[in-house]
Amino acid sequence: MNNLRRLINKALLGMAVGTLSLGISTSALAETDFTDKTIEWVIPFSEGGGSDKWARFYAPLLSEQLPGKPTVVVKNMPGAGSTKGANWFAERAKNDGLTILGTSGSTQFPFLLGDPRVKFKYSDWPIVLASSTGGVAYLPAELGAKWKEDPKSIMGTNFIFGSQGATRLDLIPLLAWELLGMKVDPVFGIKGRGDGRLMFERGEANIDYQTSSAFLSKVMPLVDEGKAVPIMTWGALDDDSNIVRDPTFPDIPTFKEVYEQVKGEEPSGPAWEAWKAFFIAGFPAQKMVMLPKDTDQEIVDTYSDAFKAVTQQDDFKAKSEKLLGVYEQVTGKKAASFKKLGTEVEPETVAWVKDWLGERYGVKLK
């Protein structure tokens, strides 16, 4: 019955798209106006998570900047690590500009790794906003002091890291540390990075990383107390897509720099390519706002402009710093290029990652 329904849905959607595209030729000239409309912002995660907070932060600001000041409501549609909500958006959302989708690294990773449950294609969706973030790795005081002298001196340490799973965002730190030659045993099964930090504070884990905003508010106090030492960031992307120092943490070296220091050469080869690709998907292009397939360019532009206006407000920087970090909130062409970098990865690179996950952690991806 499910298949039948899906078929019917598809047929209906097809018809709807057909009639709409007929209508577009006439309506495209009309100004987009959302007066008295309600816009549903689908977040494929549950309430209270990072993506939920991000969307709820933006929703009222977006509402102010869209023509006609529509109500923007956040609609949580969790399931299967966000694949479910994204699939729903691909199959069911109408391209009238009243439904938008917020995705995160957790949506991109299954897509990149070819999870058979994924029924959506990023290339179908026009992007109107990309929110970057960064990540910082840190050690306990004692190990941190040794690291400061010479990272090579503690490469043999048995590191314990609280992890949400090797196929999640934690893939980036795990792969980075492995490339450096560190011996890190992930303890899987934590529910969020907060749990990992708690493990670190309890002395059960002796290496951890947090995304920028969490690092600023919850690890910085530990650093000030002398209980934690930041050792590397994952970096940020410059305009030419090179990895450079993280603007939020200009004093902390990037993983790439640490690699050069430890190995005495620039990172290269398939492992590095894989790391870079997944890093971009996971951090600089972590959260993105998408419109449905075949949305009228006029509507896309309206959203793009609205987000641009939001991010250019005078007090936006101050407001967003706390929640989003001091990263660029990217709109327009640059957002499109971030999306491309974060969602289009060479098949060989994907194959390499899959092999590595299988060999190292016994994860078999279909």
Place this chain on the structure above:
Amino acid sequence: MDIFNVALPALLEALTLIFTLDHIGWLVVGVLLGLAVGVFPGLGGIAGLSLVLPFIYGMDPVSGLAMMVGLVAVIPTSDTFASVLMGIPGSSASQATVLDGFPLAKNGEAARALAAAFTSSLFGGLFGAVVLTFFVVIARPIVLAFGLPELLMLTLLGLSMVGVLAGNSLLKGVIGACLGLVVGSIGEAPAQGSSRMDFGSWYLMDGFQLVIIGLGIFAIPEIISLLRQDRAISKSGELGSGWMVGVRDWWDNIWLSIRCSTIGVIVGVIPGLGGSVVDWIAYGHTMQTAKDKSQFGKGDIRGVIGPESSNNAKEGGGLVPTLLFGIPGSGSMAVFIGGMILLGYDAGPQMVTNDLPITYTVVWSLALANVVGAGLCLFLSGGIARLTTIRFPLLVPFLFMMIAFAAFQSKQTLWDLTALVLISILGIFMRRFEWPRPAFLIGFVLASQAEVYTYQAFQIASTKFKRGAEVGFDYILSPIVITLIIITVVSVWLGAKQSAAIRPPSEERVWNKSPSVIFTLVIAVFLFITLIDALLIDVMIDKVFPATVAGVALVATLLLLLQMRQQPATSPVFYDGEVASEDAKAPHGLWPMLSWFLSLLVLTGLFGFVIALAIFFVTFLKLHAKVSWLRTLILTVGGVGALIFIAYMLNRDFPPGLLQSFTELPWPLSGR
């Protein structure tokens, strides 16, 4: 930290912030919203908070916090209405309350039970705030002392309550708990994400939500039973003792209330456990310390006072991990943190240094909200308790509506209702054959914690042991762990002694063996499938837990079957509610009544929830309750209208049916 020089001024600053008209006004708004939302089971704090979040942005921080705190604080208070009056566990906080609260309502003592519950809630909430005021400043190192071995031991302590709650057969208790653990581990494994028992289904991939299990195991079996008996919830059809008696009951058990509030604060403070077990631990403690245990489960007021004292105290305790570590103890706390960020405050260690006045504002707003909320509930309880005197068939459509809507909040698909029906059938049979349903629920609630903590503690301990035996033992045998082991052992020992003390039903009876045996065999088959499924998992760490639990449960089931083979037909092992309980004399059969609920499911599958509900209301009220057309119409419009209003306010959707995939209908008929 100097408590007096830092904490006192901060406390004073907070109190002057709180006792302003503006603050109290917003707090009351939050409380009223929370009450309105909390009465609906399954919606709880998340829905309520999501409703106010859009307005939070740009509000004055203290007013915004007041509104949010008011809303969160009253959820574990207001959900007591559903637990006591209808046997519906409103949220995880009020599951144990159902055990004695609902029987009290059936005995016509709803007003008394509610009053005792609200007084206990009020006390627990205030107690939590007082303790927290001093504790929050020194909490950090204490919270950090609870590592994985300690968390694991606490989880085991929670599981050991099964021994107390097992009733007359410890074997059934063990199997029930294991069954809960197994059902709780369905879906993606917490460690490496292997799929378990999902048979490729989208729905099962994320596992079952607590709402579905609570409703299916507790609420539906009771409701179906009442429906079969065709009477008011209150046996006599009248209200016995009033709410004053309930308040006096609480006063008579004040020490119990203090002890359970303490349990609530402690368990709440520890991150990672969540509030899901606190009411069970409190209930177990209440039973263990009571002299006369014969009335538990049949309507002992202490069974209401214990858990209700603990669950509001827990809310206060839960602020510690939420505010100090940014680790929310529950879904609503997660949304709460989000709201705080919108107001310009981020959870973290600075909450007890720079932002201490704000922390105290939250703590004491919580206390104040408890007073307002519980007071209001107390005031309303006498009137609302009259619901128990109404002819039950008139309530049924409303109950089914609330339950179905609550279940649908789980994942917002029709499968929620299907899952609910399946779990309900399990619940109905567990009730019939006297399998301890609390044991199942405890197992379910603790499944992922039990698995994850075992595995994580084991892995970290093994690396500590590699560094040296002393380091290893220091880690796994900390003073806290040893204390917890002692408490657990004593609790199990007391529990075992008690189950021996509880007499089997006095009347001798010759049972028909086969229904019990067949049910046990069905359970055995399910466990066997689980075992096979677990053994087929590739990743080792995702396999061990379900395989072990299913294995243990299978052995226990085989022992039970052996017992059934050997014991005479007079043994209480063969208890059958269809013969022995009040169900035996019920005018209606089980299946016809269950099929009323099934019909709601089928209709929803065809026409979507709203249309299905309208058809169901009319059909049920006309055919079963046999009321006049006019009343049918009024009740239908009132019920469906109220639901649509709430869904609209909370921005919730309804399950669509086949009809909706053919035609475009306007909301609310559209579903989504």
